[in-house]
Amino acid sequence: MGKTIRLKKGFDINLAGKAAAKFGGTDQPDTFVIKPTDFHGVYLPKMVVKEGDNVKAGSPLFHDKRNDKIMFTAPVSGEVVEIKRGEKRKLLEVKILADKAVDHVQFTKYSDSEIAGLNRDVIQEQMLASGVWVNLIQRPFGIIADPSETPKSIFISGFDSHPLAPDYSLIFKDQEKYFQAGIQILKKFTTGKIHLNVHSDLPSVYTKVQGAEVNTFSGPHPSGCVGVQIHHIDPIGKSDLVWTINPFGVILIGKLFLNGIYDSSRVIAVAGSEIKDPQYYKTYTGASVKKFLANNLKQENVRVISGNVLTGYRIDKEGHVGFFDHVVSVIPEGDYYEFMGWIAPSAKKLSVSRAFGLLSFFNYKKEFVLDSNLHGEPRAFVQTGVFERVTPMDILPGFLIKAIIAEDYDEMEELGIFEVIEEDLALCEFVDVSKHNVQEILREGIDLMLNS
Amino acid sequence: MKFLRNTLDKVKHDFEKGGKWEKFYYVYEAFDTFAFAPNTTTNPRGAQIRDGNDMKRLMMTVIISMIPALLFGIYNVGHQHFLAIGEQADWIQKSLIGLQQVLPVIVVSYATGLGVEFIFATLRRHPVNEGFLVTGLLIPLVMPPDIPLWQVAVATIFSVVIGKEVFGGTGMNIVNVALTARAFLYFAYPVNMAGDVWTFIPEGAKTVAGYSGATPLALAANSATSGQNVVTAMEKFGEGWAEGIYSVQNLFIGFMPGSVGETSTLMCLIGAIILIATGVGSWKIIVSVFAGAYGMGLLLNLLGGNAFVLMPAHYHLMIGGLAFGAVWMATDPVTASQTETGKWVYGFLIGILTVLIRVFNPAYPEGIMLAILFMNVFAPLIDYFVIGANKKRRLKRATV
Numbered sequence: 064m065g066k067t068i069r070l071k072k073g074f075d076i077n078l079a080g081k082a083a084a085k086f087g088g089t090d091q092p093d094t095f096v097i098k099p100t101d102f103h104g105v106y107l108p109k110m111v112v113k114e115g116d117n118v119k120a121g122s123p124l125f126h127d128k129r130n131d132k133i134m135f136t137a138p139v140s141g142e143v144v145e146i147k148r149g150e151k152r153k154l155l156e157v158k159i160l161a162d163k164a165v166d167h168v169q170f171t172k173y174s175d176s177e178i179a180g181l182n183r184d185v186i187q188e189q190m191l192a193s194g195v196w197v198n199l200i201q202r203p204f205g206i207i208a209d210p211s212e213t214p215k216s217i218f219i220s221g222f223d224s225h226p227l228a229p230d231y232s233l234i235f236k237d238q239e240k241y242f243q244a245g246i247q248i249l250k251k252f253t254t255g256k257i258h259l260n261v262h263s264d265l266p267s268v269y270t271k272v273q274g275a276e277v278n279t280f281s282g283p284h285p286s287g288c289v290g291v292q293i294h295h296i297d298p299i300g301k302s303d304l305v306w307t308i309n310p311f312g313v314i315l316i317g318k319l320f321l322n323g324i325y326d327s328s329r330v331i332a333v334a335g336s337e338i339k340d341p342q343y344y345k346t347y348t349g350a351s352v353k354k355f356l357a358n359n360l361k362q363e364n365v366r367v368i369s370g371n372v373l374t375g376y377r378i379d380k381e382g383h384v385g386f387f388d389h390v391v392s393v394i395p396e397g398d399y400y401e402f403m404g405w406i407a408p409s410a411k412k413l414s415v416s417r418a419f420g421l422l423s424f425f426n427y428k429k430e431f432v433l434d435s436n437l438h439g440e441p442r443a444f445v446q447t448g449v450f451e452r453v454t455p456m457d458i459l460p461g462f463l464i465k466a467i468i469a470e471d472y473d474e475m476e477e478l479g480i481f482e483v484i485e486e487d488l489a490l491c492e493f494v495d496v497s498k499h500n501v502q503e504i505l506r507e508g509i510d511l512m513l514n515s
Numbered sequence: 516m517k518f519l520r521n522t523l524d525k526v527k528h529d530f531e532k533g534g535k536w537e538k539f540y541y542v543y544e545a546f547d548t549f550a551f552a553p554n555t556t557t558n559p560r561g562a563q564i565r566d567g568n569d570m571k572r573l574m575m576t577v578i579i580s581m582i583p584a585l586l587f588g589i590y591n592v593g594h595q596h597f598l599a600i601g602e603q604a605d606w607i608q609k610s611l612i613g614l615q616q617v618l619p620v621i622v623v624s625y626a627t628g629l630g631v632e633f634i635f636a637t638l639r640r641h642p643v644n645e646g647f648l649v650t651g652l653l654i655p656l657v658m659p660p661d662i663p664l665w666q667v668a669v670a671t672i673f674s675v676v677i678g679k680e681v682f683g684g685t686g687m688n689i690v691n692v693a694l695t696a697r698a699f700l701y702f703a704y705p706v707n708m709a710g711d712v713w714t715f716i717p718e719g720a721k722t723v724a725g726y727s728g729a730t731p732l733a734l735a736a737n738s739a740t741s742g743q744n745v746v747t748a749m750e751k752f753g754e755g756w757a758e759g760i761y762s763v764q765n766l767f768i769g770f771m772p773g774s775v776g777e778t779s780t781l782m783c784l785i786g787a788i789i790l791i792a793t794g795v796g797s798w799k800i801i802v803s804v805f806a807g808a809y810g811m812g813l814l815l816n817l818l819g820g821n822a823f824v825l826m827p828a829h830y831h832l833m834i835g836g837l838a839f840g841a842v843w844m845a846t847d848p849v850t851a852s853q854t855e856t857g858k859w860v861y862g863f864l865i866g867i868l869t870v871l872i873r874v875f876n877p878a879y880p881e882g883i884m885l886a887i888l889f890m891n892v893f894a895p896l897i898d899y900f901v902i903g904a905n906k907k908r909r910l911k912r913a914t915v
């Protein structure tokens with residue numbers, strides 16, 4: 064039996080424009096993109112293909128220069144049409160013009176019973192070659208798992224508590240078989256447990272799965288962040304390694320071994336207050352959002368976000384969904400001035416605070432339309448105690464952030480930088496009155512620790 | 516509003532890099548952001564939406580919480596004035612006298628303080644800190660009603676420069692800025708900050724027969740040597756010209772001499788309720804200061820000693836500036852303890868120290884000012900231990 068953990072701290076952001084439980088019938092997008100920037104811990108991506116090459120779903124696009132076994136592969140078949148580089152030739156995107164029908168690279172197929180008899184080496188080889196491996200993320204640091212390590216346990220967050228989160232029971236519908244097989248495979252990597260964490264009220268993935276410890280969480284966001292879950296179930300000590308993977312990654316593994324293909328087909332939600340018809344779409348990893356947004360925007364001055372509004376990133380209206388994202392959020396761009404905006408009372412602005420004029424606390428259950436305005440100016444740290452209110456961990460985020468700014472390695476380690484990545488402290492960034500970029504600072508700290 | 520926005524936009528480039536008034540960018544920024552919440556949007560990566568709260572709103576909430584104490588203080592200055600000279604007056608006359616005394620102090624405090632802020636913002640190239648909006652009103656509230664204005668100016672400049680800017684501005688300072696101003700005056704110009712200065716009596720005016728300007732704290736301190744029961748002394752005080760001025764009830768409501776904003780425990784409590792309800796002030800600190808002072812008072816009662824030691828513990832909460840200090844000075848988030856556990860310890864020690872200084876140190880009857888400044892300095896030490904405990908818990912986990 065798994066544990067039951069009640070979290071009290073945190074904050075649920077209820078946004079308008081949740082995806083309705085139906086599927087849009089648009090044609091498949093023309094282009095799909097893999098972005099090395101979606102991954103941490105990649106030393107230097109080295110291209111395997113060049114523009115004009117034809118690829119199949121599952122054939123390598125690039126690998127990490129430091130570890131040429133970790134392959135990043137094409138999600139669909141087609142032609143590599145663009146390799147986009149930024150400053151200092153940093154690889155930003157590899158774009159594929161998709162074929163009408165997806166053609167897969169064939170990997171070895173196994174039956175359920177055969178899977179049970181496989182050893183780690185065989186499994187690992189196939190996962191690395193097919194590009195499924197990069198779904199495994201190592202804690203601390205939130206980087207791609209090192210194939211030569213053995214984690215003490217593996218964590219799967221079976222629900223999403225972020226704003227506008229896709230309904231897990233819908234986007235992973237009818238995939239039990241693959242999920243179960245994925246769990247069987249993952250068991251080969253650790254001597255410890257596989258923890259599958261579900262929520263008492265939120266839609267979660269298959270709780271009847273075998274071979275995993277099912278833990279039940281309750282409470283507001285960030286209860287769905289896997290870092291928070293690890294902290295409460297099997298915290299990371301100084302020399303511990305834990306791997307995490309999202310349910311989609313588990314299903315990918317299952318499909319790879321049961322069907323012998325890298326099948327990146329996934330369901331994404333296109334949601335947010337500025338979407339006319341928020342709903343789900345069946346597509347593949349890295350899809351262009353262009354067709355999903357066509358004639359679907361209420362107005363033009365919007366911010367399109369790959370991922371959720373707390374941890375996602377801005378993309379163009381013709382941009383592509385990130386590797387790990389199952390939602391595209393579209394909110395109004397907040398580039399407006401507001402007369403006396405720092406004191407005018409408002410029930411439209413969402414705030415955890417009840418400071419003068421902030422009336423949202425009367426009804427947090429209401430659906431809010433929030434924009435990307437910063438609502439204030441960056442300042443030195445003044446207010447105390449708020450970060451703690453939204454961080455359901457025995458961690459002092461304020462002091463951790465200060466230690467990072469001071470680049471004090473010992474202090475960072477002692478204050479628990481190994482236990483968190485950006486998403487775990489995203490709410491701190493939301494609530495910060497002094498408007499610090501908490502997630503960016505945290506990643507700088509993690510990079511410092513990584514390189515030390 | 517469009518006109519104002521257009522005007523600001525028109526001059527903006529002059530203040531930006533390369534503009535002719537580039538140096539004064541932060542002065543421009545202060546006015547611009549005061550008129551309009553800026554159009555800045557969130558970074559392309561990271562949280563795409565932000566909480567509606569900002570520093571200006573936070574500080575304004577504190578100012579709003581002080582308004583009841585300020586209004587009461589203004590009226591009370593007039594009230595005490597007419598009591599002392601033995602004239603009848605209606606509330607309008609009292610308020611006018613109060614305004615005449617208090618308004619200039621507020622103006623001087625804000626003008627000099629913001630002046631220093633703008634100069635430093637320009638020289639040091641940092642944004643103008645909203646923190647002074649609160650400090651600028653706190654300073655008048657802890658001044659005697661008849662304070663010379665030049666002293667207010669000197670104290671404000673001293674506290675903003677030495678108390679805050681040398682450390683890097685709001686958020687970096689170690690001791691409370693407003694209390695620094697008061698402590699500066701207290702030690703630099705003791706004649707204007709101690710004795711019979713707590714009632715406004717114009718030069719040459721005759722006081723009523725039997726008048727004494729002694730505050731409850733002074734009475735209590737006297738009783739330590741005279742041996743007279745403090746409660747009796749307070750109840751007898753004012754006979755013939757202000758009956759019952761130091762009765763328990765009036766000590767709580769606050770129609771008595773003292774600093775402009777500190778006399779009314781009731782108004783301080785209203786402020787406390789605003790701060791706690793809005794979540795802007797730490798209830799832990801407010802509660803623990805009162806608890807510490809009350810507990811220490813009780814303990815002294817038990818131990819016994821002179822008449823001051825035997826003063827009922829609840830008197831400590833109502834006389835002097837304890838309530839004011841607990842609500843607005845101790846809760847300053849920058850100088851207080853920053854950990855939640857630390858806040859309890861910090862507040863509790865302020866309460867204890869206040870009573871100890873009052874009772875055992877006849878040189879400084881007002882203990883709260885020194886107690887808070889003292890604990891400001893020690894707050895990082897408290898945090899050090901609280902953080903240490905957090906680290907230890909983490910280390911312990913690693914070995915099991």
